[in-house]
Amino acid sequence: xxxxxxxxxxxxxxxxxxxxxxxxxxxxxxxxxxxxxxxxxxxxxxxxxxxxxxxxxxxxxxxxxxxxxxxxxxxxxxxxxxxxxxxxxxxxxxxxxxxxxxxxxxxxxxxxxxxxxxxxxxxxxxxxxxxxxxxxxxxxxxxxxxxxxxxxxxxxxxxxxxxxxxxxxxxxxxxxxxxxxxxxxxxxxxxxxxxxxxxxxxxxxxxxxxxxxxxxxxxxxxxxxxxxxxxxxxxxxxxxxxxxxxxxxxxxxxxxxxxxxxxxxxxxxxxxxxxxxxxxxxxxxxxxxxxxxxxxxxxxxxxxxxxxxxxxxxxxxxxxxxxxxxxxxxxxxxxxxxxxxxxxxxxxxxxxxxxxxxxxxxxxxxxxxxxxxxxxxxxxxxxxxxxxxxxxxxxxxxxxxxxxx
Numbered sequence: 144x145x146x147x148x149x150x151x152x153x154x155x156x157x158x159x160x161x162x163x164x165x166x167x168x169x170x171x172x173x174x175x176x177x178x179x180x181x182x183x184x185x186x187x188x189x190x191x192x193x194x195x196x197x198x199x200x201x202x203x204x205x206x207x208x209x210x211x212x213x214x215x216x217x218x219x220x221x222x223x224x225x226x227x228x229x230x231x232x233x234x235x236x237x238x239x240x241x242x243x244x245x246x247x248x249x250x251x252x253x254x255x256x257x258x259x260x261x262x263x264x265x266x267x268x269x270x271x272x273x274x275x276x277x278x279x280x281x282x283x284x285x286x287x288x289x290x291x292x293x294x295x296x297x298x299x300x301x302x303x304x305x306x307x308x309x310x311x312x313x314x315x316x317x318x319x320x321x322x323x324x325x326x327x328x329x330x331x332x333x334x335x336x337x338x339x340x341x342x343x344x345x346x347x348x349x350x351x352x353x354x355x356x357x358x359x360x361x362x363x364x365x366x367x368x369x370x371x372x373x374x375x376x377x378x379x380x381x382x383x384x385x386x387x388x389x390x391x392x393x394x395x396x397x398x399x400x401x402x403x404x405x406x407x408x409x410x411x412x413x414x415x416x417x418x419x420x421x422x423x424x425x426x427x428x429x430x431x432x433x434x435x436x437x438x439x440x441x442x443x444x445x446x447x448x449x450x451x452x453x454x455x456x457x458x459x460x461x462x463x464x465x466x467x468x469x470x471x472x473x474x475x476x477x478x479x480x481x482x483x484x485x486x487x488x489x490x491x492x493x494x495x496x497x498x499x500x501x502x503x504x505x506x507x508x509x510x511x512x513x514x515x516x517x518x519x520x521x522x523x524x525x526x527x528x529x530x531x532x533x534x535x536x537x538x539x540x541x542x543x544x545x546x547x548x
Contacts, residue, residue, distance in 0.1 A: 144305050156407075159362040161309070168281055171275065180189070183358050183381070185204070198511050199411065200366075210533075211227070212226065212227040212334075212335045213226055213335055213340065214226060214229045214353065215227070216534075216535075217229075217230045217535070218230060218280070218531065218532065218533050218534075218535075218537055218538060219531035219532035219534070219536055220280065220287055220529050220530075220531055220532075221284070221285050221287060221288075221528055221530065223287055227333075228333065228336065228340060228341075229283075229344055230279070230283075230537075231287075231333030231334075231335070231336065232332045232333060232336060232341055232344050233279050233282055233283050233344070234275060234276070234279045234333075235277045235331060235332045235333060236332075237275060237278045237282055237283075237297060238260075238275050239331075241275070243300070244254065247365065253265075254271055254459075259272070260272035260275060260330060261273075261539075268543050269539075269540055269543060270539075272297060272539070273538075273539050273540035273543065274540075276538050276539070276540055280531055284348060284526050284529040284531070285351070286348065286351045287529060288349055288522060288525035288526050288528075288529055289350075289351040289355055289522065290350055290351055290354070291356045291524070292354070292525055293350060293351075293353075293430075294352040294356075298353075298354055298357060300349070300350055300354070301349060302346055302349045302353075305349045305353075306345065306346060306349060309345055309349070310338070313327060313328070313489060314340075316331075323370055324338060325337065325338070328341060339486070340443065355437065355518065355522075358516075358518045358521060358522075359514045359515065359518050362513070362514040362516050362517035362518050362521075363510060364509075364510055364513040364514065364517075366506075368436045368513060368515070369509045369510055372391055372509050372512075373500070373505070373509060374512060377500075378458045378470060379457075379458070379459070380457075380500060380501075380505040380508070380509065381457075381458070381470070381498055381499065381500055382454075382455045382456060382457060382498070382499055382500070382501060383456050383458075383461070383469050383470065383495070383496070383498045383499075384453065384454045384455065384456070384496040384497045384498075385452075385453055385456070385465075385469055385493055385495050385496050386427045386449075386451045386452050386453070386493070386494040387451060387453065387465070387491055387493045387494070388417060388427075388430070388434065388451060388491070388492045388498065389489055389490070389491055390410040390413055390414050390489065390490040390492075391488065391489050391490075392406035392407055392409070392410050392488040392489070392490075393406060394406055394488050403488065406488065407483070407485065407488060407490070410489075410490045411435065411481065411483060411490050413490075414481040414490040414491070414492050415481055417430050417434060417481075417492045418479055418481050421479055421492070422479065427445075427451055427494060428443055428449055428450065428451050431450070431451045432444070452496070453499070455501070458470050462484075462491075464482055464483075464487075464489070464490050464491060465482050465493050466486035468480060468482060468493065468494065469495060469498075470498070474495045474498065476495065476496060476497065477494065477495070477496075478494070478495040479492070479493065479494040479495070480493055481491075481493075494539055519528045
């Protein structure tokens with residue numbers, strides 16, 4: 144019998160053992176791993192470039208931001224382009240001066256210096272930041288107006304000594320705070336502030352103050368103008384000397400009108416008795432001691448002083464209940480009167496001594512007032528040419544004003 148030829152077994156038809164399948168899977172995995180590794184390297188390379196670019200862009204962005212703040216236009220005042228650097232300098236000076244002037248009172252005015260100013264209302268429309276912005280812009284406009292007018296009128300001023308004094312004070316402040324000068328300028332005047340880039344603004348301030356003082360000297364009034372001004376405003380400058388004693392009614396919080404009336408009648412009777420005793424020759428100081436509380440008697444025991452006597456009192460500083468009586472033109476020495484202050488449940492015994500004008504002090508005060516008024520009016524005229532423009536919308540108060548209008 145002839146043998147049958149066995150069928151040819153092709154490679155793909157070979158029966159794979161478990162081992163064969165395992166080796167095939169390993170080769171496929173190795174091939175995949177190599178491909179993934181290659182992809183990972185490519186992707187990693189790309190990501191690395193992106194990260195480097197991000198860092199470079201970040202650094203570049205910071206540099207550009209600084210350049211814009213130092214050299215770009217933040218707002219415009221008149222024909223001047225004001226950078227953020229310059230604005231921040233004036234803003235921080237204005238805020239510092241305000242807080243220094245009012246001190247602890249700012250908390251009673253509703254300002255918390257530990258919080259952002261733009262989060263705290265100043266009034267129904269503006270925040271404290273808006274108020275400080277408005278103050279800053281006005282200060283800048285005035286400074287620019289003075290500088291430009293000084294140059295136009297050929298005014299020159301040597302700022303060497305003043306500038307040195309300012310820089311010395313800044314260094315002392317930095318030393319006291321335990322920081323470097325660079326840190327001091329940045330924390331005090333803005334994040335882009337340095338000693339060198341603020342120097343021109345400091346010099347501008349020195350020049351504007353010097354020119355303001357020059358205008359004040361130029362506007363000094365004549366003796367006739369001073370006299371005329373005094374004659375129009377005698378109550379603002381005359382002084383009075385007077386003696387007084389105050390009786391205060393003891394009023395309970397829940398007192399009725401009848402109780403109050405009774406208490407006022409009692410102190411009025413005591414005041415009338417005081418007045419009568421004085422008219423009959425009693426010593427005013429002794430009468431004060433006789434009527435004072437035990438705690439207050441010691442005030443009248445010093446024989447070297449006269450505690451009841453008030454000297455050199457201006458009308459505006461005198462208690463309102465007795466001011467008009469003391470400053471009445473009909474007053475003459477030794478006039479005495481009992482004056483009730485029903486709003487405050489008090490009763491005064493007042494004795495007029497003298498009314499006079501202190502020419503040496505008040506003439507100088509009037510001169511300063513008239514010169515300041517004239518200078519302020521002149522500067523106000525200059526500032527009419529210094530309109531505020533805010534093309535980038537950095538000043539919220541201007542938008543509020545425009546909305547109100």
